[in-house]
Amino acid sequence: MAEESHKLIANNKKAYHEYFLEELYExxxxxxxxxxxxxxxxxxxxxxxxxRIENGEVIILQMHISPYEKGNIFNRDPLRxxxxxxxxxxxxxxQQKIKEKGFTLVPVEVYFKDxxxxxxxxxxxxxKLYDKRADIAKKxxxxxxxxxxxxxIR
Numbered sequence: 001m002a003e004e005s006h007k008l009i010a011n012n013k014k015a016y017h018e019y020f021l022e023e024l025y026e027x028x029x030x031x032x033x034x035x036x037x038x039x040x041x042x043x044x045x046x047x048x049x050x051x052r053i054e055n056g057e058v059i060i061l062q063m064h065i066s067p068y069e070k071g072n073i074f075n076r077d078p079l080r081x082x083x084x085x086x087x088x089x090x091x092x093x094x095q096q097k098i099k100e101k102g103f104t105l106v107p108v109e110v111y112f113k114d115x116x117x118x119x120x121x122x123x124x125x126x127x128k129l130y131d132k133r134a135d136i137a138k139k140x141x142x143x144x145x146x147x148x149x150x151x152x153i154r
Contacts, residue, residue: 007112008111010045010046010110012046012107015122017127018132019104021108021122021123021124022122022123024121024123025123026113027118028084029060029110030084035068036117040112044064046107046110049062049063050062051106051107057083058083059084060081060083063082102125103125104124105121107119107121
């Protein structure tokens with residue numbers, strides 16, 4: 001079986017902090033004009049983006065793809081809504097889950113899989129403030145343990 005190459009374009013670290021990620025899905029994205037060339041240069045941000053399901057279509061909003069410098073008239077609006085490509089059964093399943101209390105869809109990362117642009121989206125449940133504090137405490141404890149271990153080796 002052939003190895004698949006993954007090249008990360010953008011990562012949403014905020015999603016890991018703000019949400020419990022329940023299920024992950026891989027979706028294609030409908031791009032126009034010079035957007036792929038802009039993505040090849042790594043000009044993408046998904047920090048403030050979110051996902052909605054409208055009329056049976058999954059749409060990512062507020063995803064910023066900077067205009068390609070050499071693109072002139074073919075450049076599109078950097079914040080335009082973009083359609084995500086998923087199977088109908090996946091969309092229906094996601095719609096049912098979103099109707100449940102507390103679930104939302106968030107983009108986690110954008111990457112190249114071979115020559116195609118893919119978006120990893122997560123079905124997520126929002127964290128409460130005390131959950132975030134607990135995660136920060138665990139991370140600090142882990143960092144402190146690693147530091148102590150490093151000290152004991154020397």
